[in-house]
Amino acid sequence: MLKPTTTKQVADIVRLAAYHEIGIVPQGGNTSYCGGATPDASGRQIVVSLERMDRIREIDPVSMSISVDAGVILKNVQDAAAAAGLLFPLSLGAEGSCRIGGNIGTNAGGLSVVRYGMTRDLLLGIEAVLSDGTVVSDMRKLRKNNTGYDVKQCFVGSEGTLGIVTGAVLRLAPLPTRRATAWLKLARGAPLAELLALIRRESADLLTTFEFMAARSIALATDAMTDRPSLGAGSADAVLVEFASSSRHLDLDELMEAVLTEAIEAGWIEDALLAQSGSQRTAMWRLRETIPEGEKRRNGSVKHDISVPLSSIQRFLDLAGSQVRSYDADLxxxxxxxxxxxxxxxxxxxxxxxxRLEFTRRIEGSLSLQLYDTAASLGGTFSAEHGVGRFKKHLLERYGDVGRIAAMRRIKTAFDPADIMNAGAIVRPLGEKSVS
Known part of the structure; x- marks a missing residue:
């Protein structure tokens, strides 16, 4: 493992590796679910960790941007922005350890995508080292820049297969000073998509969070907590909703009450609890964020990172539920x-x-594929925010559009003709035959 501190050192490493035909695996916070930052078994790959490249280069409050090294931990970017009275809105469970380069490499999503978008929507400029040591330096703060290909977007979601991201300029937003948070107990048959549309429309799109939780997930989280909140599910599970604003003139609690009254009158919500204090809001969020820990304590889970169009959410839940019951009613x-x-x-x-391992292999080789088939039939995909890496490469080949995969392979070959950048992840370069 090599740990450079500057972009020049990264470029020197890449040039030397290319000369000796040694593969490179870039690594950030090493929080990947898909093996995207793990070397293969060949013994011909080195890990290049960016953990020492952790400088906040500049904060520009007027341009509402922050320039950082790629190795900066996400939480540190959030804190630096907040100290300047601004918000970096990317937020996810691993924010205390994941790093900006990895967020870009996987196009991380998280809790606030509904309002602020994915990582690609927050990226203004980039610095990266290509497979021959060439440095792409495009650290501009511009919102508008129509001067040819948007090269920085090639690195978003590329998981280190096209080059090593060493720096980024990120878009900031006004720091919310007011929030309204509510826990909704859903009525049976409540249409999630219609409820979301109502809340977004009537809140003037001040919605930052719309987190769904099934009753079983809530129970798992509650069992894992020592200070258990008195929160539960309705007949059809629960949703955590939050509005946020930087304005001193908006009464978000009043707005939340008005919007939820409409949903209650429509018969979609059995009950709603509006947080009256910071501690109540914290309790709601702590329960949501403890679900993964609850799964671990219950012997773990086989994870499926499904994405489907909003209009197909309920359809997927219905079809997938039937598939699971048909496969094994005790699951x-x-x-x-x-x-x-x-x-x-x-x-x-x-x-x-x-x-655990035998069960995981069995599910992933059978039921998982049925679920992915269902998601694909509804216009969805098998990976919403976790990426592809090495573990899901076969799924990309199974479900990916032939033309899109061909384009990806051409891009891979153009950026990395010798295939030294994270070889084995996402796609094969042109000319290499599949081993599957």
Whole structure:
């Protein structure tokens, strides 16, 4: 493992590796679910960790941008922005350890996509080292720049297969000074997409969070907490909703009450609890964020990072539920996610009396493919925000459009003709035959 501190050192490493035909695996916070930052078994790859490249280069409050090294931890970017009275809106469970280069490489999503978008929507400029050591330096703060190909977007979602991102200019937003947070107990048959559309429309798009949680997921989280909040699910699960604004003139609690009254009158919500204090809001968020820990304590889960169009969320839940029951009526599910952007974490709980690895292999080779087939039939995909890496490469080949994969292979070959950049992840270069 090599740990450079400057872009020049990264470029020197890449040139030397290219000369000796040694593969390079860039690594940020090493929080990938898909093996995207893990070397293969060839013994011919080195890890280039960016953990020492952790400088905040500049904050520009007027341009509402922040320039950083790619190795800066996401939470540190958030804190630096907040200290300047601004918000970096990317927020996810691993924000205390994941790094900006990895966020760009996987196009990270998280909790606020419904309002602020994915990482690609927050990226203004980039610095990256190509496979021959050439440095792409495009660290501009411009919102408008129509001067040819938008090269920086090639690196978004590329998981280190096209080059090593060493720096980024990120878009900031006004720092919210007011929030309204509500826990909604859904009525049976409540249409998630219509509820979301109502809340977005009537809140003037001040919605930052729309997190869905099934009753089983809530129970798992509650069991894992020592200070258990008195929050639960309705007949059809629950949703955590939050508005945020930087304006001193908007009464968000009044707005939330008015919007939720409409949803209650429509019969979509059985009950709603509006947080009256910071501690109540914290309790709601802590329960949502403890779901993964609850799954771990229950012997873990087989994870499915599903994405489907908003209009197909309920259809997917219905079809997938039938598939699971037909496969094994005793299987338990933990279903939650950022439904505001069409992302569901549709996880199978591993029974406590079985071997975890054997169970995972069995599910991933059978039921998982049925679920992915259903998502694909609805215009969705098998990976909403976790990426492809090495573990899901076969799924990309199974579900990806032939023309799109061909274009990706051409891009890979153009950027990295010798295939030294994270070889084995995402796609094969042109000319290499599949080993599957």
């Amino acid at each position: 338990e599910l933990s279903v939650y996610g950022h439904v505001g952007d069409g992302n569901l974490h549709y996880n199978m709980l591993i029974p406590p009396d079985v071997d």
